[in-house]
Amino acid sequence: MKLSLSSQIVLNKVPEEFYRPSTAVERSEITRCEKIPTDIFPKVEEGACNIADEIAKIISNHASEGRKCVLGLGTGKSLVPVYDELISRYEKHELSFSNVIVFNSYEYFPQSAKSSHSAIAQLHDMLLDHIDVKPENIFSPDGTTPQDKVLEQCRLYEENIRNCGGIDVILLGIGRIGNIATNEPGSGLTTTSRLMLIDATSREEMTMSFGTQEPVPPCSITMGIATILSARKIFLTAWGEEKADIIQQTVEGSIAESIPASFLQTHNDAHVVIDLAAAAKLTRIVHPWLVTNCKWTDKLIRAALTWLCQKLHKPILKLTNKDYNENGLSELLALYGSAYNANIKIFNDLQHTITGWPGGKPDADDTSRPERANPYPKKVIVFSPHPDDDVISMGGTIRRLVQQNHEVHLAYETSGNIAVGDEEVTRFMHFINGFNQLFINSEDATITKMYKEIKEFLANKKDGEIDTVEVRTIKGLIRRGEARTACTFNHIPLDNVHFLDLPFYESGKIEKLPMTEKDVEIVRALLKEVKPHQIYVAGDLADPHGTHRKCTDAVLAALDLEKEEGAEWLNDCRVWMYRGAWAEWEIENIEMCVPMSPEELRAKRNAILKHSSQMESAPFLGNDERLFWQRAEDRNRATAKLYDDLGLACYEAMEAFVEYKML
Incomplete structure (x- = not known):
């Protein structure tokens, strides 16, 4: 079963010579805008293997010379594929770390001795506990140090690095604001190890990497820019389109304190290793x-x-x-x-990409239209990762499909229960308890007992504590109710509303379980039941929490299984990808664009507002202060303005789609 087909979505097939030039002359030509040597790989695994090759070679060379190899290591999620590759080589007895000394690049501050937020614990979990590095050769700043002793600790940390002969290789990820280690914007070129206030965006990324909602401590003890640049070799990694903008600024922009990673341009042996998605904004890829x-x-x-x-x-x-x-x-x-x-x-x-008939216009010449005229009406399934992505991403199109008499099904893939605030649970429990006392049986001990237990749990709930099963169930019910209300507003029969509750989501944490065959089979069962002519899936794979990618992978895997078994309904089915609150398709990729009038845009907004738990109180609005309906409207208006600026028809707003071609 192919569980990661979304990684093979390449909208613009990039010629190999743009990312893998055959000669030094070709490389010099296409990288003329790049100020740091940058290697681009089609897949994350290939990039991770390239870094692991270099690190393994350096470790082995040092071992053969009887020398220690000093590594500086970060804990960003982008480093996990590299660490997995190094672990694999150790397990195959191809590489030993017995001569390796490790310096952790940063540690959270302040911490209690029992804190679950520890960068060194994360590094142990990612790598150190799985290889033969000696415990006495692992060094990290101490986040439990009293504040008046931090300065001295930093001085001793720098001295320890020098006493070990300096760092041979440092491996780093990059944050969305250009931070390396936790050197935030404003960090200077000459900074050494020090206490640093963590930016709000960085803290959000770190919270996601820990997989809990517990707030990250406000500060960190971090290696400075000068410490990082003192390493003999530097690798900076990034994967995925969410890092494309900051990679372009780091590699092609000017050196600036506002983008600390740009200081790597001053190093004589720094290397950026990325996949095609993260390279999407580099000149040789986007403007070759x-x-x-x-x-x-x-x-x-x-x-x-x-x-x-x-x-x-x-x-x-x-x-x-x-x-x-x-x-x-x-x-x-x-x-x-x-x-x-x-x-x-x-x-x-x-x-020809513009159409008011997203399901195809019946009895019309469809030669130059995005969708075919027949069959009509069509059976349509809209897969929504969370219970509001459908209306945020394509609420106008859904409404148009219904109005044009297509049989529209909404499939909500996850409960979305971790994105509901505790105050929403309290509000609904007050209602349930009051309703019980007024209309059912005030003596019912079950509801009274549950009401009391949930109130006590929420009153004593600690930051980052996972909700009980009962609380998560109530939060899921809240989101189901909102989704049903939005569907009713859009005139979709409730019989056509499906809550799939894919198991991978139900971890109770930001960090989800692995997506498995069980998830795929749930999706596949719905496909086999409906046999749709049109499928809509989430294409915004830069969703910062990763849920959209897993949900789309589940649909694509189910389609792949149906194709392998020769399902006839697939011969007359098209798959369209939409994007949501995070980004929009580049205009060169858009294959269908559905316009909306001011009234239709207002109706879309009203459908989004039915999801009241996702307004101001939603825990995961991200670092964008706009509410989801505002993001959606701004994005849809921007698409319409782009078409208008290019001299095409002028609309109030537009929703854009790209067709997914099954492999």
Whole structure:
């Protein structure tokens, strides 16, 4: 069973020469905008293996010379694939760590002796407990040190690193704001180990890496920028599209204290190792025509002309031969003969993505439409990772599908119960208890007992403590009720509303269980029951909590199994990917765009507002202060504005989709 098919979603097939040049001359040409040597790999596993190769070679060389090898190690989630690869080599007796000395790059502060938030404990869990590194060779700052002793501890930590001969290799991840270790924006080039206040965004990322809701301590004791740059070799890793922006700024931007990782540009042996998703904003990937000759595909031409329009503030049909020549796109003039020919080709391509008939227009010529006219009406399943992603991501499209008489099913894949505040439980328990006393039986001891137990639990609940099964069940019921209300508002029969409650989600923590065949079979059972003509799945794989990716993987795995067994219904089924509150599709990838009027956008907002537990009190709004309905409206309006700026029809808002082609 293929449980990670989402990792193979490549919207723009990047030519291999852009990430794996065959000669030094080609590499020099395509990396001319990059200020740190950067290696790009199609898959995370390949990148992790590349780093492990280098580290293993250095450790083995030092061992053969009878020397210790000193490693500086971080604890970010991006390092896990590297650590897994190193553990695998140790277990296969290909590598020993008996000559290795480890320095932990940071530790949380302040901590009690019983604190569950310890970076060194996390490093032990990720790597150290699985290899033969000697306990006496592991060093870490002490987060339990009294505050008046921290300065001295930092001095001794630096001295210890020097006494061990300095760091041979340091392995780091990068935060969304460019922090390395916990050197936050504003950190200077000459800083050494010190106490640092952790930025709110970094603390959110760290909380997710621990897999609990317990707040991360406000500070850390961290290696400084100068300490990191003193290492003989540095590896910086990042995986996934959520890191694409900060990688571009680090690798191609100017050196600045606002992006501490950019100081790696000053090091003579620093290497950035990333996957294609994290490389998505580098010039050689997103604007390759600026650094080399291109093999022009329709999508690449669309991307180039959109870029040119935005740069010159012109609509497509007003671009001239001069515009092309002065901005590195003369190849397109040779290909099409004139700016006009290229302009009209891309204008028509974009025009054909716009449709008010997301399920296909019956009895119409569908040659240039995104969706086929027949069959009509269609059976449609919208898979929603959480019980509000459907209306946030494609509420206007769902409403349009219903109005056009398609049979729409909503499949909520998880309960979403950890994203409900405790005050919501208290509010509903007050109602249940009052209802029981007024209308049922005030002597009913079961409800009274549960009411008392839940009140006591919530009153004494500690930060990060996992909810009881009863509390999680109530939170799940709250979200089910909200989802049903939103479906009723959108005129979807409740018989067509399915709560799948995939088991991987029910850990009670941010960190989910592994997605397994059990999850896939639940999804598959619904597919076999409905036999849809259209499927909508979450394509925003940068969802910071990872739930969307797992939910999409479950659907894709189920489809793959059906395909292997020759399910006939698949021959007449298309899969569309939507994006939600976190990002939007790049215009060159959009294959269907559904416009909304002001009234339709207002109806979408009202459907989102039915999820009242996800408004101001939702625990996981992230570092974006906008509420989910505001994010959705801003995103949909921005898509419409982009189409308008390119000279196409002007709408209030638009929802965009990309078709998933089954492998």
